[in-house]
């Protein structure tokens with residue numbers, strides 16, 4: 467999941483990539499953003515992609531920095547949201563060793579720290595801190611490892627979507643998957659993707675100088691995981707983790 471991957475995905479982004487804003491029917495993320503919003507504050511949307519959060523952010527903040535590693539994503543977002551004159555589009559690699567950025571008062575980062583590379587994730591979490599002024603607030607959403615395992619267990623136990631018909635991985639692929647799962651990296655559509663434990667997320671943010679305020683589930687429908695979810699399958703539903711935090715040092 468390097469820059470090339472995201473540039474290639476960009477033109478087909480709408481069909482390929484899960485839409486958190488549309489699927490968070492509880493509105494928990496928007497409510498968290500509204501809590502930290504002010505027309506006197508700046509906000510950075512880290513990993514903004516094609517700019518889905520811009521209509522949420524632009525009317526509520528003084529200035530929005532829409533940042534992404536993909537130039538094509540940024541071009542699409544800029545084209546789409548011309549009506550907002552307080553948005554600045556910036557190509558930025560949050561995993562770079564030498565990130566220079568003007569810190570903002572607030573930040574959102576929605577499902578952007580997905581890389582299977584530990585080195586890139588370490589830099590990304592450090593950059594989260596660099597992007598914020600002291601006292602700045604962060605809304606971070608990441609895939610949940612607990613949810614992914616829960617989904618796998620249900621799929622296997624009740625053979626959802628004929629899960630037992632899937633050929634188990636062999637050889638190098640099997641070795642890669644075993645190595646990855648130990649690090650919380652598991653495939654989404656055959657792409658190794660980092661998933662996080664709640665405790666891990668709290669630790670990672672604390673080590674970067676954040677005080678974690680709350681970690682909450684963003685629940686989704688079962689149709690986001692299965693083609694044919696069993697009719698009896700209700701809650702708990704699959705989820706991402708949303709964390710709100712304050713930069714304290």
Ligand SMILES: C[S@@+](CC[C@H](N)C(=O)[O-])C[C@H]1O[C@@H](n2cnc3c(N)ncnc32)[C@H](O)[C@@H]1O
Pocket residue numbers: 472483485486487512513514515516518519533534535536539558559560561562575576577578579590
């Ligand atoms: C799954 S998309 C999420 C998009 C958006 N936040 C949303 O919720 O609709 C992940 C985005 O993170 C961006 N990204 C991945 N690694 C990045 C990095 N190192 N620096 C900046 N952006 C990155 C990708 O280009 C992609 O647009």
